[in-house]
Amino acid sequence: MSGLCLSRLCVSRTLHCLLRPAAESKSGSSFLDRKFFSNSPLAFSDNNNSQEGTNSKKAPRRIFSGIQPTGVLHLGNYFGAVRQWVQTQNENSLFSIVDLHSITLPQDPKALKENILKMAASLLACGIDHEKCILFQQSKVPQHAELSWVLSCLTTLPRLGHLPQFKEKSAKMTDIPLGLYIYPVLQSADILLYKATHVPVGEDQLQHIQLAQHLARVFNNKYGPIFPRPSAVVYDESASRLKSLRNPDKKMSKSDPDAKSRIELTDDPDVVVEKCKKAMTDFTSAVTYDPAIRPAVSNLIILHSLCTGLDADRICHENQHIDTAQYKLVVAEAVNEFLRPIRHRYMELLKDPNYLISILDQGGARAADIAQETWREVKSAVGLTVSS
Known part of the structure; x- marks a missing residue:
């Protein structure tokens, strides 16, 4: 069986488990909280039973999500995650630039420092408001690593070895770093440290959220109820x-090694035009939407739709008089119009690195207040607190 088939089978089995009726789950709640449409604000269902720990009290609703400091966001990042973060941000939302995760693969220290600030600027330019939510740098809160060690003592090598992302990332490596193998435990610590109840993720991360649920249950069974059961929030496929x-x-x-495969939020207008012109299409000149038969052209229509809010039918109708080569220029214009305010705000923010550092410091202090309280509970439960 090919790797693709195995991957599809794995996702199919995972989703089958996720969507089982609550009665089949020991904890009484489904793994997958709900799917949401990308153009709608996130509105969590009140019937989610995420409280598993915290002394059987209902855990306060709290969102946690992290993003690696890979530099500047691209449109896939924005529409797949960040836009929803902006729509749902409040005082119970934590968004972390997870720099500890980034060093599981080789990093240039100077570039990493720059990329942390670039990611902060990107998120702020997209609409993340550090006064409404908590935006912080993961490594500024040492309890992430401390809780990760405790949780690593509760999991097993076979459990980690079955996670698909490790297999994918290590497939071409000869010397595999330990951090790459155990980073899902750190990911679980990121979530549980803040007693997060909802975790926005892509489908490729679903099994990692299952690990966080597993570790919360194992810890609570062994040491007492401290952690709520986090639910994955997967946005609608659109x-x-x-x-x-x-x-x-x-x-x-x-x-992707091909820079023309993606449009970054800071791409100059001319670069956006060039990338759209080089975008793959097919041998049919008409602009029609059919993801199954014409995936490349349909992808351009999706990009156009996401940037303008127009639906696919209207886009096809308005562009029925032109061919796909001309349509690429229409898409480029729509993308540039969408990116213009984000690009401008990003460049302004990047001119003041001290401002970006101060925002991350403030967010780190707020995150640390929550983390320290959780860590105090964990240390006491595990037996690491000794007093006279």
Whole structure:
């Protein structure tokens, strides 16, 4: 069986488990909280039973999500995650630039420092408001690593070895760093440290949220009820279906070696035009939407739709008089119009690195207040607190 088939089978089995009736789950709540439309604000269902720990009290609703400091966001990042963060941000939302995760693969220290600030600027330019939510740098809160060690003592090598992302990332490596193997435990610590009840993720991260649920249950059973059971929040497919401009079978990704496969939020207008002109299409000149038969052209229509709010039918109707080569220029114009205010705000923010650092420091202090309280509970429960 091919790797693709195995991957599909794995996702199918995972989703089957996720969507089982609550009565089949020991904890009484489904793994997957709900799917949401990408153009709608996130509105969590009140019937989610996320309280598993915290002394059987209902855990306060809290969102946690993290993003690696890969530099500047691309449109796949924005429409797949960040836009929803902006729509749902409040005082119970924590968004972390997870720099500890980034060093599981080789990093240039100078570039990493710059990328942390670039990511902060990108998030703020997209509408993350550090006064409404908590935006912080992961490594500024040492309890992430401390809780990760406790949780690593509760999991097993086979459990981690079955996670698909490790297999994918290590497939071409000869010397595999330990951090790459155990980073899902750190990811669980990121979530549980803040007693998060809702975690926005892509479908490729669902099994990692299952690990966080597993570790919360194991810890609570062994040491007492401290952690609530986090629920994965997967947005509707319209939020995450933006694909590579060069290969519509792959998602738009920063790791793609072909820079023309993605549009970054800071791309100059001329660069956006060039990338759209180089985007893959097919041998049919008409502008029609059919993801199954014409995935490349449909991907351009999705990009156009996401940037303008127009639906696919209207886009096809308005562009029925032109061919796909001309349509690429229409898409480029729409993308540039959408990116103009984000690009301007990003460049302004990047001129003042001290301002960005101060925002991350403030967010780190607020995050630390929550983390320290959780860590105090964990230390006491595990037996690490000794007093006279």
